[in-house]
Amino acid sequence: MKKNENLKSLSLNEIEYYKVHGRNISGQCPLPLFFNGSGIEVNVTGSELWIDLEVDCDFHEPWIYTALNNSFMSRQMLLPGSYSICLFRNMSPDSVKNMKFMRELQSMTEDDDCHILVKGFQTDGFFLPTSEKRYKIEFIGDSITSGEGTYGAKEDTDWLAMYMSSSRNYAVMTANALNADYHLFSQGGWGVYCGWDNDTRHNIPSRYEALCGLCGGEFNESLGVSKPYDFRSWVPDAIVVNLGTNDASAFEQPPFTIPETGEVCKQRKNPDGTYNREDLLKFEQAVIDFLKILRKHNESSHIVWAYGMLGYDLTLAITEAMNTYRNETGDSNVAFLQLPDSTPDNLGAHAHPGPASHERAAAVLTEYFKKKWEV
Amino acid sequence: MKKNENLKSLSLNEIEYYKVHGRNISGQCPLPLFFNGSGIEVNVTGSELWIDLEVDCDFHEPWIYTALNNSFMSRQMLLPGSYSICLFRNMSPDSVKNMKFMRELQSMTEDDDCHILVKGFQTDGFFLPTSEKRYKIEFIGDSITSGEGTYGAKEDTDWLAMYMSSSRNYAVMTANALNADYHLFSQGGWGVYCGWDNDTRHNIPSRYEALCGLCGGEFNESLGVSKPYDFRSWVPDAIVVNLGTNDASAFEQPPFTIPETGEVCKQRKNPDGTYNREDLLKFEQAVIDFLKILRKHNESSHIVWAYGMLGYDLTLAITEAMNTYRNETGDSNVAFLQLPDSTPDNLGAHAHPGPASHERAAAVLTEYFKKKWEV
Amino acid sequence: MKKNENLKSLSLNEIEYYKVHGRNISGQCPLPLFFNGSGIEVNVTGSELWIDLEVDCDFHEPWIYTALNNSFMSRQMLLPGSYSICLFRNMSPDSVKNMKFMRELQSMTEDDDCHILVKGFQTDGFFLPTSEKRYKIEFIGDSITSGEGTYGAKEDTDWLAMYMSSSRNYAVMTANALNADYHLFSQGGWGVYCGWDNDTRHNIPSRYEALCGLCGGEFNESLGVSKPYDFRSWVPDAIVVNLGTNDASAFEQPPFTIPETGEVCKQRKNPDGTYNREDLLKFEQAVIDFLKILRKHNESSHIVWAYGMLGYDLTLAITEAMNTYRNETGDSNVAFLQLPDSTPDNLGAHAHPGPASHERAAAVLTEYFKKKWEV
Amino acid sequence: MKKNENLKSLSLNEIEYYKVHGRNISGQCPLPLFFNGSGIEVNVTGSELWIDLEVDCDFHEPWIYTALNNSFMSRQMLLPGSYSICLFRNMSPDSVKNMKFMRELQSMTEDDDCHILVKGFQTDGFFLPTSEKRYKIEFIGDSITSGEGTYGAKEDTDWLAMYMSSSRNYAVMTANALNADYHLFSQGGWGVYCGWDNDTRHNIPSRYEALCGLCGGEFNESLGVSKPYDFRSWVPDAIVVNLGTNDASAFEQPPFTIPETGEVCKQRKNPDGTYNREDLLKFEQAVIDFLKILRKHNESSHIVWAYGMLGYDLTLAITEAMNTYRNETGDSNVAFLQLPDSTPDNLGAHAHPGPASHERAAAVLTEYFKKKWEV
Known part of the structure; x- marks a missing residue:
């Protein structure tokens, strides 16, 4: 597999447009996802998108799911570490893709180590404004x-x-x-x-x-x-x-x-x-x-x-x-x-x-x- | 259409087995059907069954429905008069048929004349016990x-x-x-x-x-x-x-x-x-x-x-x-x-x-x- | 029940507007309903509507259903004779009601006597054009x-x-x-x-x-x-x-x-x-x-x-x-x-x-x- | 997160009981998953289970899903590399878990590099026979x-x-x-x-x-x-x-x-x-x-x-x-x-x-x- 040479790593605070789901403090970077249903949403062009994470837990590993254009795409366990997950590859670069990365696991009173931090994204596209719901x-x-x-x-x-x-x-x-x-x-x-x-x-x-x-x-x-x-x-x-x-x-x-x-x-x-x-x-x-x-x-x-x-x-x-x-x-x-x-x-x-x-x-x-x- | 010569007219008080649905006074003959969901149910053999009615109303004509073997069969308006309605004809005479004749119209506070009385049945079969529900x-x-x-x-x-x-x-x-x-x-x-x-x-x-x-x-x-x-x-x-x-x-x-x-x-x-x-x-x-x-x-x-x-x-x-x-x-x-x-x-x-x-x-x-x- | 003094009896050939469902010869009066799904449809004002019928059969009595404003209303057995059936009473006289009277029983190869003839209607309203479907x-x-x-x-x-x-x-x-x-x-x-x-x-x-x-x-x-x-x-x-x-x-x-x-x-x-x-x-x-x-x-x-x-x-x-x-x-x-x-x-x-x-x-x-x- | 010290790595040819889904050559190790619906199924005790993979592709990255006790659990993209994926953790060790690891992506005529090889499992439990369907x-x-x-x-x-x-x-x-x-x-x-x-x-x-x-x-x-x-x-x-x-x-x-x-x-x-x-x-x-x-x-x-x-x-x-x-x-x-x-x-x-x-x-x-x- 050839590496996509056009990928750029962007810290969240370098990204103008993204939407945070779930309770949070405005502007935090990295962004913690505390609750189930907490997550981050972007509208992005480009052929490829990765999300950069920092994850930890003791017993209860967090799970997440992703949705592309509001359609469920993936669901997986996150284990401790600093790593990136590919959200999509090889898509038509010019179209705007709506991508959500969402926490499945509730906030865990019983696992003090448990957290997901979103540090940023890697993409060959650019970010566009997201919309508020009614x-x-x-x-x-x-x-x-x-x-x-x-x-x-x-x-x-x-x-x-x-x-x-x-x-x-x-x-x-x-x-x-x-x-x-x-x-x-x-x-x-x-x-x-x-x-x-x-x-x-x-x-x-x-x-x-x-x-x-x-x-x-x-x-x-x-x-x-x-x-x-x-x-x-x-x-x-x-x-x-x-x-x-x-x-x-x-x-x-x-x-x-x-x-x-x-x-x-x-x-x-x-x-x-x-x-x-x-x-x-x-x-x-x-x-x-x-x-x-x-x-x-x-x-x-x-x-x-x-x-x-x-x-x-x-x-x-x-x-x-x-x-x-x-x-x-x-x-x-x-x-x-x-x-x-x-x-x-x-x-x-x-x-x-x-x-x-x-x-x-x-x-x-x-x-x-x-x-x-x-x- | 040939007349069924074997039909016998039976007043309700000549019939040993029948079941009354809805509030009533035990043993009334003729049997009034006061409420929607009031009705009479029989288990009967024979090829043919008629019900004998006396009906009146001023404005709100009562409607009824029938169910054969617990399956909806007919629904119609009843107009004033004394008459009989055929509930089935030409069925296999030996099998036991469960027939319900049920009032559709609520008791009518606004129509003092409104009533349905069941006087009896005509059949070439005989009546068998009905069952209580659980x-x-x-x-x-x-x-x-x-x-x-x-x-x-x-x-x-x-x-x-x-x-x-x-x-x-x-x-x-x-x-x-x-x-x-x-x-x-x-x-x-x-x-x-x-x-x-x-x-x-x-x-x-x-x-x-x-x-x-x-x-x-x-x-x-x-x-x-x-x-x-x-x-x-x-x-x-x-x-x-x-x-x-x-x-x-x-x-x-x-x-x-x-x-x-x-x-x-x-x-x-x-x-x-x-x-x-x-x-x-x-x-x-x-x-x-x-x-x-x-x-x-x-x-x-x-x-x-x-x-x-x-x-x-x-x-x-x-x-x-x-x-x-x-x-x-x-x-x-x-x-x-x-x-x-x-x-x-x-x-x-x-x-x-x-x-x-x-x-x-x-x-x-x-x-x-x-x-x-x-x- | 008071008689509606305003009811007028009209033979089908006195009625300008009605729609025939099912195969038929144009303009027949009385109108035979040969097939299941054969029937007659009217748009009519007035408070009350009756249909005048002539019915016969040997063994297989025809059944019919009615639909008011395209909604199923009644279903019943028709026995031999010349008689009228009330299709509705006491409706708001000015509104236009769509009424269908439809045969339930197939044409019966096995019963030469079986037929339903629609002779006309009785109403205190008047008839309006019906529509063709697409x-x-x-x-x-x-x-x-x-x-x-x-x-x-x-x-x-x-x-x-x-x-x-x-x-x-x-x-x-x-x-x-x-x-x-x-x-x-x-x-x-x-x-x-x-x-x-x-x-x-x-x-x-x-x-x-x-x-x-x-x-x-x-x-x-x-x-x-x-x-x-x-x-x-x-x-x-x-x-x-x-x-x-x-x-x-x-x-x-x-x-x-x-x-x-x-x-x-x-x-x-x-x-x-x-x-x-x-x-x-x-x-x-x-x-x-x-x-x-x-x-x-x-x-x-x-x-x-x-x-x-x-x-x-x-x-x-x-x-x-x-x-x-x-x-x-x-x-x-x-x-x-x-x-x-x-x-x-x-x-x-x-x-x-x-x-x-x-x-x-x-x-x-x-x-x-x-x-x-x-x- | 504490490491599970009891995990043992087993190559497929060290495992007596597992079931292969999809066309294959009997006994291959590592096991290629060629088709969508190809996969491997195990019945296993223990608290934890990992699968060891070798994956490659040029353009079309393979996706997989897992099912625990016949219930969909996860779905994700596999990128090239040799790595292990955790299928479950912290389960009751004595119960027998049925785990399926299944390919989502069809065999790819258009991507010669595309393959998934299952090399083995890591677990603290042991493997039990799987069943044939009717x-x-x-x-x-x-x-x-x-x-x-x-x-x-x-x-x-x-x-x-x-x-x-x-x-x-x-x-x-x-x-x-x-x-x-x-x-x-x-x-x-x-x-x-x-x-x-x-x-x-x-x-x-x-x-x-x-x-x-x-x-x-x-x-x-x-x-x-x-x-x-x-x-x-x-x-x-x-x-x-x-x-x-x-x-x-x-x-x-x-x-x-x-x-x-x-x-x-x-x-x-x-x-x-x-x-x-x-x-x-x-x-x-x-x-x-x-x-x-x-x-x-x-x-x-x-x-x-x-x-x-x-x-x-x-x-x-x-x-x-x-x-x-x-x-x-x-x-x-x-x-x-x-x-x-x-x-x-x-x-x-x-x-x-x-x-x-x-x-x-x-x-x-x-x-x-x-x-x-x-x-």
Whole structure:
């Protein structure tokens, strides 16, 4: 194979036009991709394009996918190192190609080393402006929004990076159908009040206000993950909160002892199998408080609590909390939307919603916003 | 055409085996069919079967459909008179045929003359026992449950009997998919608290406890429609309440003056377009009270409030009422389920859900009960 | 029910505007409906519409369906007699309603008494011009084109009128999707060379050139059924021939003896299970001859032999005949199209294609013509 | 990231159990993957698995995909070099994982350097026997069978490796649905008699009898590509030939001059737009001859000529040739099957069938074989 002698290496800060997907600090170079659905998009001429990366992880290797002209092209594991990946070769040099390089793996609270940095591109073409979409939607969630189970066989039960995605994800499907840009903010196993195992530290609201409160470690800290996120930098038209599934699970799980404090956490059930009212109200208070946080930072956004892809158990609790919030605050720009529960036919790996379940959920959300926005 | 000399006329009370669908008084002869989805079912041998009817109406002629071996066969308008309709001819005489003769038109509050009486059958065969289904479900609703718009072109806007059905009805689809018997209790334009036009007399709960509180007139009275319904005669495993759509509409409509009393009714909106809290609470109280009535008569039934086929506007109000009900009564055997809103693609006649919308709603309900009942 | 005093009875020959569907003699009054898919269509104002009929049959009672504004509304058995059927009541008088009254039952070679005559209408409105569709398609076939099995349960095996239709028929679905008028010419059990049981009298070509060569008897003769059909009266853009299924069956059936002549007919198989070449060539010659007849009367029509809804057995024989025809005549305006074979999932009554199979076939034909006609 | 100290490197000839997909010489090490759909499959325990490769190409870089437990996991470009790719990490070590590493790119007649060699694996587990499928099917075709256009946006028009696949390919979908092993033998632009551009050298039959007659160059020759393929090594139950699309195209294209000989090739059309009979017969003779070749090497295989995904133009010519073949040889174990033509809705990149079109074709083939084999 002959080397393309016309390739030029460009650091991101030498490139005028590119678009960053996902929460970030404007102008960072190299560019960290923190979340699933984070990525970089370019419009570029030329016959060939490479992306220059710096990657690390301890256990959970990040996966990425690429899309050429908005069509899925590749998906692969990234292992630690500094290297370049060829995104295309031998294309007609004059045509403008839209290329997206997108992270599949959620931000990993459990792997401080895990990161992807985009340093720049190599091409024989030049870069052109990218376009803004008509709408902006933020999706906040748990493993469902992390796309867990959207890849992998139904019998697969390991909890691994490769099973998560943004490429087969209801949130991304919804955004694409609505011609919307999107941010994802999600963590598998986490809830509004507590995680699936009753661990109250694993609540999304506590991490929401930092740039990427869901990852840590010295290196990630150096990227600013703990800094307050600048909510004015990207104002969503809508926020979709898909949380509650792990909070429901906590009622079924044994108590959890927080190692640092020895505090024992447990969402209790009554002898008749219903939820203990006191514990349910803890969950509801967390919903109320989170809605207030969301509203504080996103004054004009329509907030939709969208719930149900793994069971409807907390429907009445979530809506009770939403009603309390509405009555307390007078804020009526919130709605509850039920997403279709997964069935044995559309479950994916690890007992999580498979691609067909994500498609159903995306259809409900898409129809909802099309009606609301009269698209 | 040669006359079949072997046909015998049998009054219903001469027939040992037949099955009545829909609320009724046991053993009535002739048998009135009050509701859409009311009907009579027989297992019969012989080559030929006729049904003997007495029909009347003023404006709204009843429509019926027939199903042979659970497959839709015919649908037609019934005009006033005493006459017989041939259900099949020339079939293999020895095989057992399952034949259903079912009312398509809801009980008509607006037409006191409207009734269908089944007097008996003519056949050259004999009748055999019919079977009970595994489950029983009662569906309570408005025009959606009356199947309005399930027949007719999208541009049709008259409010007429022919557009309503039980044959293309989400309730019946759900019941069939679950192998369940069903009762329908519904009236177009009515709500829980008031009708679409703010008429507070048009609330379903006020009529629910009578046999068929939705029809009147001297003749219907003579059939016992105003007598208390014997709830012990048919104990549903589940009750699906699909109400709220007209209550939402009332907020958008002008005031209604009740002629008898001069009382002016109006569900108000606030200047910012939200619902007036005081009026919303009237609606919610009606939900709470109706749930108490339902529970009083159906101690063990799982109650599902299923809402959304024509918009999600009252989702939070309904769930607020349900939560209040649960907290007041400790009754946790109730659930809220969202049915998919109709889209321009699946609307039917008169801006009501078309057959495809009913199929979507039935799928959601069917999946819900399959999971709950582990079918 | 009050009588509508404004209804006027009009004989067909007093009505300026109406549209006849199916082969017919122009201007006949009363109007016979010979074929499934034959019917009468009106655009009419007024609140009410009745159709005046004269019906007879011996064994096979005709069935009809009605469509209001192109939407299926009713379906019922017609028994012998002179009577009127109400098509709608109480509609907004000023709007123009499109009403179709369509025959479901094929022309019945086996029932000489069977006929439907439309004598006129009763209405309080007036009639307006109907429109021509953009295309005209003739469909020629057997029980599949007669819609056998499109109604009825999968376990139903009687051969009866009620199971046939034009309302759930691939031919009509295709025509509607293409905005085309259609003629159907079909007879259950018949073939190109012989019927399913080897009866060589039951070949469609021998009857094709008469107005309705598929029905007989004194009364039908008086309607002109045996007169040559005037092919110039309705020039199809395309002819779809769906024949061969019964010809294939003949190879599997015992010999048939023609009663009048004692001639024994049998399409033979070789010991290895393949078709006897000599007999296959009889079939192929019949295909060739029929194509010549079709072309003689329809000089410009695109002829599509569409085959396969009940098995692909004669695909190569049909195409061999078509190739011979093309080579002999130089006529290249013919095509072979495979329709999807029915599967256990989409079979209807009497082991015939059910509605879902008809939908699949219609999709293939529709796509074919959309591409050809650049619709 | 810690290195897994337990990884062991094993050359293929040190591994007892693995399964080769696609034509090959038994026992080759390293193992060349010649065709799209060629690949290697292992059942393996352990937490981690790598594959050791040697790759080269000039212009057309090979792409591959992997499937874990029969579920698509990754897809990527392979660039020249000797390297290893991690297939999974950190899995539960004791469970048996089924891993497939499959070539996406067709064998490349136009790139002599192009090859993928599998040298071995690295794992901390051990290998277990793989299973044979119930059926074996060989698919022979052109760009459609090479999966061209199954990846990429509809507007993409470059002719590049990344757009081809076996992962979204009707042939593979069919085989999977039938629980069948498969061989693919295809080349974009080629036909039975000539290529899309009239180049008569580009006919599949001339290359079919060699191991991989579709690739050349010194290195590939050293792998045995020109050696006669051992047809006894893998006896297909069925052979699906999807050829004719490029032969039809040749009639529309300008003449082609073969550089070596100066011979001018051109499939001509008549002035009326029909195919020149003499040239059509050249095509038909090529079909006949190819059927003889196929039968010579595959005595018992059911041969299905499956055609139509990009137009039905040669349906009658192909069937004429098949009939001639049958009449000449008495071989009746051949069938013609029409695959659904692609529509604007389901076209993929480069005006080729997209994934939805491949799904439709696979459904037709699957239903065909299920009926034939009574699966």
